[in-house]
Amino acid sequence: MTGPEIDRLMTLLGRLPGLGPRSARRVALHLIQKRDAAMLPLIAALSDVAERVRPCGVCGNFDTRDPCAVCADPRRDDSALCVVEDVADLWAMERAGAFSGRYHVLGGVLSALEGVGPEDLAIPALEARCAGGAVREVVLALGATVDGQTTAHVIADRLAEVAPGLTVSSLGQGVPVGGELDFLDDGTIGAALRARRPV
Amino acid sequence: MTGPEIDRLMTLLGRLPGLGPRSARRVALHLIQKRDAAMLPLIAALSDVAERVRPCGVCGNFDTRDPCAVCADPRRDDSALCVVEDVADLWAMERAGAFSGRYHVLGGVLSALEGVGPEDLAIPALEARCAGGAVREVVLALGATVDGQTTAHVIADRLAEVAPGLTVSSLGQGVPVGGELDFLDDGTIGAALRARRPV
Numbered sequence: 001m002t003g004p005e006i007d008r009l010m011t012l013l014g015r016l017p018g019l020g021p022r023s024a025r026r027v028a029l030h031l032i033q034k035r036d037a038a039m040l041p042l043i044a045a046l047s048d049v050a051e052r053v054r055p056c057g058v059c060g061n062f063d064t065r066d067p068c069a070v071c072a073d074p075r076r077d078d079s080a081l082c083v084v085e086d087v088a089d090l091w092a093m094e095r096a097g098a099f100s101g102r103y104h105v106l107g108g109v110l111s112a113l114e115g116v117g118p119e120d121l122a123i124p125a126l127e128a129r130c131a132g133g134a135v136r137e138v139v140l141a142l143g144a145t146v147d148g149q150t151t152a153h154v155i156a157d158r159l160a161e162v163a164p165g166l167t168v169s170s171l172g173q174g175v176p177v178g179g180e181l182d183f184l185d186d187g188t189i190g191a192a193l194r195a196r197r198p199v
Numbered sequence: 200m201t202g203p204e205i206d207r208l209m210t211l212l213g214r215l216p217g218l219g220p221r222s223a224r225r226v227a228l229h230l231i232q233k234r235d236a237a238m239l240p241l242i243a244a245l246s247d248v249a250e251r252v253r254p255c256g257v258c259g260n261f262d263t264r265d266p267c268a269v270c271a272d273p274r275r276d277d278s279a280l281c282v283v284e285d286v287a288d289l290w291a292m293e294r295a296g297a298f299s300g301r302y303h304v305l306g307g308v309l310s311a312l313e314g315v316g317p318e319d320l321a322i323p324a325l326e327a328r329c330a331g332g333a334v335r336e337v338v339l340a341l342g343a344t345v346d347g348q349t350t351a352h353v354i355a356d357r358l359a360e361v362a363p364g365l366t367v368s369s370l371g372q373g374v375p376v377g378g379e380l381d382f383l384d385d386g387t388i389g390a391a392l393r394a395r396r397p398v
């Protein structure tokens with residue numbers, strides 16, 4: 001009914017997180033109707049990001065620069081490192097504005113069920129960053145899920161070996177059980193950071 | 200925090216219908232993380248639609264062909280014309296599969312408040328299509344809103360002048376199929392009662 005070009009666009013839009021067939025259709029029609037004001041600028045912005053944004057080689061954040069703006073910022077504290085599951089969580093921490101150190105994106109959490117081991121995540125790179133001696137505190141900002149907490153314990157154990165003097169804490173009070181960081185309000189994230197406790 | 204390229208992308212995504220800042224962020228991250236599997240195909244599909252899809256010169260539907268697939272289909276009935284507000288409504292009619300004639304997209308409804316008059320819509324073009332004599336029935340598939348019903352009456356009056364023998368009808372109002380009475384507004388219940396029919 002709509003032709004293969006529009007069908008294909010609606011299919012791809014419908015695969016985006018939070019969009020179903022109905023919202024994909026609405027978005028596709030909106031873009032076709034506002035070709036110059038919405039579709040062409042969106043294509044330009046997507047192409048720009050696709051061409052220029054890459055994971056930071058130091059922390060895993062997404063940026064056009066490598067090292068990223070957070071890693072390159074001389075005002076941030078080199079002695080504190082916040083470990084997050086993914087970039088969404090890094091951004092959530094930054095929005096909360098409660099942490100002024102550096103980050104380390106794991107790229108996931110350990111999962112026996114899905115066969116995700118330490119070497120599948122950026123855990124060896126985290127050990128290397130901490131072994132140098134400049135990092136004095138690691139905050140494990142992982143979700144309050146079973147896998148998130150398992151990951152926190154495994155990381156704490158491994159860091160205790162490579163960097164014995166290191167303080168390792170995890171986000172405390174405020175993170176709802178089963179809650180994902182990305183869906184928390186900024187105040188809750190700030191409170192959880194202030195209430196962090198040793199693992 | 201995220202750099203101007205990603206910020207711009209999130210801003211544009213957040214302006215799409217049904218997406219807010221949070222869903223725009225999730226979509227942007229999803230696209231960055233699945234660059235090859237999601238972002239590049241989406242850019243290609245958007246570019247394809249932006250380059251090739253245009254409004255049909257006959258009915259106003261969107262297609263790469265002009266006349267569009269519906270207008271060009273020889274199996275459809277030239278004597279029946281369905282008038283819709285926009286292409287979304289044309290697609291909804293086609294999904295219902297209950298109409299086998301041609302379409303005419305108005306591009307909006309009359310609105311005294313927003314200063315939309317008949318010449319701002321495809322009403323003169325509709326008169327021209329009906330004046331030829333090939334069209335024998337016009338179905339006004341407009342929303343059951345004040346502006347939609349005003350538009351239907353104005354169109355019926357104007358078509359009565361240019362094509363006196365034409366049958367002009369509008370969609371029946373009533374209880375949606377599968378609809379619970381308890382969730383309907385009073386106007387719909389009243390309209391359904393007035394449109395009651397023998398069982």
Ligand SMILES: [Zn+2]
Nearest residue numbers: 056059068071
């Ligand atoms: Zn970085």
Ligand SMILES: [Zn+2]
Nearest residue numbers: 255258267270
């Ligand atoms: Zn057409």
